[in-house]
Amino acid sequence: KEIVVPSSSHTYSVWIGEGLLKNVSKYLQKEYSSIFVITDDVVEKLYLQTLLESLPKVHKAVAVVAAGEQSKNITTYYRLQTEAIEAGLDRNSLIIALGGGVVGDIAGFVAATYMRGIDYIQVPTTVLAHDSSVGGKVAINHEQGKNLIGSFYPPAAVLYDVDTLATLPPQEIRSGYAEIVKEALISDKEAFERLLQVNLHDLTKEELQEHLSFGIEVKTAIVTADEKEKGERKFLNLGHTLGHAIETELQYQLLKHGEAVAVGLLFSLFVSEDLFQADVSFSKLYGWLSDNGYPLPAEMLDPEILLKRMKTDKKAQAGKVQMVLLKDIGQPTTAVLDDEQIVHYIKRFRERLV
Ligand code: NAD
Ligand code: ZN
16 A cells, blocks of 8 residues: 655655565665665564565665664764765665664664765554654654754655564554554544554454554644644644653653553543543543553652653743643644643642552
């Protein structure tokens, strides 16, 4: 299946299906002088060989980063640039990001800045990366916060081979599904209701592919309308204000990105129900998250600490926290909350979770 994504610099395709990794050459639209593959040490063992065998016979080099969010840092970024220079990459070279969102984000940022920008292709291998591989946001983290150093730099293509998802541990499936739930919440009530019918423990390949396509289509529609996040692209940050605060506070240990986002999504529904007196399915989502094994650690939710973290969020305005909320499912909006409100809501939310 092909999903076409327009962007201000070029239009690119997201290919989603089985067996793509064995046929990467078919999807390359140019002849590149050399190819530089960036992956992590887990994905390397699983899929690097298959990818390399499917590439055209040009000069190739591979760089491997340690698996995990900790690699999205300036030191690793600099090392990758050094390896790219030493591998002799020129302006007509291609970078391939083979892995999850971490590899995609850092490899994309390397591509965006190497000699002022060279082509790159996303080959996502996690459920979560359906989100990160589309839309052109690339970044690394700063000690002070997530994704603070980055760029908008769309890929030349996205090749999403769903066969690679078979090796994902349950925690990574959960993490990725939080973003699909998010995409449903901001766009489509029926899709949300249908999604909550599934049990992540016995997901079929067909369901998975359908959900991933749905998520990519929602994301594509939004980034097409608002590539540079002046308006509605902000809605994709539903759940992320608290989610990022939790992640940063835990130094990316214990909870996966999507698991932290899941807590953030639930919090957004909690605040929305109170602020707008609307039924946006807080209880329903709470039930589904619990049934599917999402950690909802009330004891980690320290209101004052999280408030401080939430204020370094990129969406913060004049020192106040801005959150994405829902007037109804499929009807996102943003609201600026003052410090007392945030602290108050985190306290009450925490009480609901225990
Ligand atoms: P990840 O890249 O760390 O992958 C998760 C783990 O799964 C890693 O340990 C990895 O080695 C392993 N893994 C990957 N593929 C596997 C496979 N097929 N089988 C077995 N194990 C596999 O994390 P992620 O959840 O994919 O992505 C999270 C990152 O994405 C975060 O840094 C987040 O900020 C970023 N993100 C970016 C955007 C964006 O628009 N750019 C959007 C959402 C998230
Ligand atoms: Zn996310």
